[in-house]
Amino acid sequence: MTKRGHREIIVEWLIESVIRLCGISAILFVFGIFFFVFREGGAVLFKDFKFGEFFFSTAWYPSSPSHVRYGTLALLAGTFSVTVLAMVIAIPFGIGAAIFVSEFCGPKLKETLKIVIELLAAIPSVVWGFIGLTVLNPLIIRLFDAPIGLNVLNGGIILALMSVPIIVSIGEDALKAVPDSYREAGLALGATRWQLIYRVLLPAAKNGLLAAGLLGVARAVGETMAVLMATGHAINIPTSLLDPVRTLTATIAAELGEAPVHSDHYRVLFVIGILLFLITTVVNLTADLIVRGVRKK
């Protein structure tokens, strides 16, 4: 045995430290972001902040000269309505596509589809917004005889298209994780393909599929640019699919640049950021726990 040189020990220590730093940095960044958002928003949060108005008023007048009000109910309703519509479209579609990719198509088609789906996930959200503006907008006006095509329906469809790739790829992973022996058990008992899917695969993969849906929700809640462009940007509690709305995310994106730094308006926008952060964290955490198989019993 030869003794290790000083140089070797130092190099090894350096490499180890770099790798450790890389690992820890992800955690640091998340906490850093949270700290930053909280610091900016916190100042107003602990200084006679009107929680009642914030959550239950539809009046969002951040720059009114006489009576400034920060009610986010309409914005929450906007985010909620667009997300729900997106999921109503995307979950059946995404799970269906996941079943097709995992169970029905041949290996060649499977590879092609997976690549295409990944491409779909890589399209920048501003491009989706563009499609909403220039393709869906006139289409909705023509089909539904609506005064304007930028509304819940438009935003929901765009968000659905953006969420589908995530739902498909996580859902496909969940189905792939079902042991092949379950499929053989079902087939050997004479199950048809359809029976195999709804009696064997869906129950066996239900945690993963649920998580896929929730991650789709998180994606839809957090999406900004596309909904900013596609929903019409009107503060409004929607009563029909053809009503324009404005979401929490779009409000931040649109107003932060104009709000004077460290003004109340600026800080309230950060409070909205905290709210969004909490919503997506809860959804993601739930998805994660479900994937790990923690179930209510």
Place this chain on the structure above:
Amino acid sequence: MNHFSITTRDLNLWYAKFQALKNVTVNIPQGKITGLIGPSGCGKTTLLRCFNRINERFGYVTTTGEITVLGQNILAPDVSLIELRKHVGMVFQRPNPLPISIYENVVFGLRIHSERRDLRKSELDDAVEKALREVLLWDDLKDRLQHRATGLQLEQQQKLCIARLLPLKPQIILMDEPCSALDTAGTLGIEELMRALAGHYTIVIVTHNMGQARRVSDECVFMLMGEVVEHAKTTDLFLTPKDPRTADYIEGRYG
């Protein structure tokens, strides 16, 4: 009906370009236990998986020749795989109960083969009790039928996998090394069960275990490199093998 449950004539099978079965001609007697033995890769599992055509779930399998199961040529184009698999049950190497309750595992076959409105709760309950009694699990499991089947001991899981075939009243049960995942006590339990089921059912078992083949089977088929070398009564095959390759194998000179 004749006294053979399964017969094959000149059966050849390829996995893509690899020929796994070569001119296999066997007659499996009704109501007996027939063992398929031979070294790894000799085609015994492939042959077993031909009898319910589950081989074909992989697209690259080609089969020629003739397989007659219960008097019907199952390679004919108009054969219903669903009906075939109702009559020919299969037990796998690793116990594979579905991740649902014990009860639902046993009635799975009934549920997929009947209209929903034809299934009455009382009939399902009876079917579960009858099937579990037949595999000697009823006394152990009757109080926890709603528990997940995947939480049972391996021996119980394997018995449950046999039990879930029974409500469909199969005539043939195919077993692919049903004890290879079990300990000696579990193996003994399954072997006793097989002896109890023989007579009511035609059983075909693939096994690596020569002792098991001797203990449970009535007849044995020895296979090598995709061909049937010898098929005889188990006692004859083990005491006076006609082919030197059989003799070498059962004495453990290779395999």
